[in-house]
Amino acid sequence: MAGEFESIERARERLGEVGYLADDSAALVSFLAGKLGKPVLVEGPAGVGKTELAKAVSRATGRRLIRLQCYEGLDEAKALYEWNYRKQLLRIQTEASGTGWEQVQEDIFGEEFLLPRPLLNAIAAAEPVVLLIDEIDKTDQEFEAMLLEVLSDFQISIPELGVVEARTQPLVLLTSNNSRELTEALKRRCLYLWLDYPDVERELEIVHLHAPELDQGIARKLVEVIHMVRQLDLKKPPSIAESIDWARALLLLGAEDVDRSVLEKTMSIIVKHRTDLDLVAERVGVKLGDGIVGTTRQAG
């Protein structure tokens, strides 16, 4: 059923049904977002499932997902709307020469000649949607300022047309990798959610959800190794998606245990830098060889 979540518990359940295991605060904030009609700013390290949360919310609420991927130099023409020059030109050419300027102007600045971009699409949608503004920290401050109108009043001013107001309240999620401090004004309009790497138990559930055939014992050891790897000073610590990939790879390989040789063969799935590879092989490989991690495996 479409619509917002009824309670925190239901939010968690429904997100779980579509394959996203939300922790307490994620469930609470997704519930509040619908209830208060406020955008949510999601921050956290890369690969903890910020974008995935938006997708899950869209699946769980049955709303369409409109995604605006931010990058340096993103401007209004690509985010809000653009006039379809070519069509306007054609219109002017086909117009009988007798028509006055007033008439033509009215004609060519109509909705017909507007090319809606994600933000306008989200605002003007007939059905409520989920709007994902991904990696907002990649844009410049000017763009943020432009977003303020959209986020607080859910409307867009088009000089030639007037103000387009939202027909339905979109659910807005903004994600940021914290590579730049966002402006206070933007933060003030949002609810804040900090997503961090999950603890062992929750990550184990996530891995189990996505690779159910993997033996519980191996899965636990895998997650423990991932956590150990995240403790190291790496250029790019492994994300949740990478733990899932690794679990699937181990399944395909039919590995019976996560030991040193398996780690060294499949390490490239979780670590993506040459220097990181060396570090992991040296620090984690040694521990696995000594069987320190292996002791907890027998529990399963």
Added chain:
Amino acid sequence: MPPAPGPDGMAPRLLEFADELRREGVAVGTSELLDAFHALDAVSWTSRSDFHSALAATLAKSQEDRHVLDVLFERFFFRAVEREAIEQGLREERFSGGEELDLEALRERIREAVRAGSDGEMRDLARLAIAAFGRQGEGSGVIGVDVQRIRRTLGLKGENPNTELPDPDSVPRDRLQEFERHVRRELERQMIERTQSLPPAKPLREFDRALPTNPAQDLSQVHRVVAQMKKRLASHGREHRGRRRSWQVDMRRTMRASLQTGGVPLELKYRPKRPRRPELYVLCDVSTSVTSASVFFLSVLHALHDQFRKLRSFVFVERISEVTGVFERERSFEAVSRRIATDAGVADVSGYTDYGRVWVEFLDKVVEDLDPRSTVIVLGDARTNGREPHAPVFGHVAERAGHTFWINPEPRLYWNYGDSVMSSYEPFCDGVFECWTTKQLETFVNAIAELRIGA
């Protein structure tokens, strides 16, 4: 004002809480407060974790703020409960009977509980521990001291992250901190009961409000700030967009754009001018007087090398030595600091900094390469140990370079006291900054970005 959720008096309490947050530097505006009230309308305020998360989502808008809120939340609402208890005249049955406890067994049980991380059990055991060990002479009166004394008596040790093999007696560091928090709360509760008054709300100490970090995270923060700095320096020059005369028309993109207007090139597209690459010279003091800061400085240097290609770095004590090569060869921070410590050859005899000599040598080395496009950044405390500062030589360096900045790891208050000769170098710099945390590094980055625009 919207109706306050929950019982009467909730609204004023929340406002008090917001006040306390503001005192700690969290920017809580009216709109955040209104959000918090709306959120509490929707969320059951009787569930502690929901209540907490709802406040956190609406009031704290960054990870740092979130951490401050967590700490204050603990303290504020715990105190609120205690105050209520005093007003109602409620007293707890004091737990006694510590004598009969088997201390060894208690130690073992606490260690187990801390390892298992069960919250309720830790709380109960914290009370037992206080009953057993806390009453020796009624404590010191300072809660922090008592907490540490009890921890030592219990023989609890945090795991040392640097050792490969865990000590069988040690427990995970964060769990231990949690246990200490329980002990602290219990002690505070007892003190409130004893004195019938709330202890004054003290501002959080720098230590408490700092996020739990390890050196690796600090390093990554420095890297983040330096990455920002690179962007700032690289985008320098974009401000001159107005000077269209020297721009070149990009034919391909103009033709492409003219398609939209029926082949009439209405809009000219220009070839973006490539911003020129900044040239950096970084000089880093690694003497003993800045030992604590030099790790920080080296990590700044390390981060700079990650970002800039036209960068030459030098370390100095008595003499100066170029270490650009070391940073280029070694990727990891540990390896770099080891190499610099062993074979940079910067200390001659005494091991004391000699700024004067350093300038003479530096000028000698790079005088040919310095030009107005280069930026010199000095990381040091300007303590010459009474030797000749050779300020004019430094002035000559600053004159040849386009910009000169000085970052000093000491608070401004200490400058020019003792053997610090900051004032003789300061006139030659475009900016001098005190800097020993990443936050201050950010201030520095912002400041030089502004200076460059003005220049």
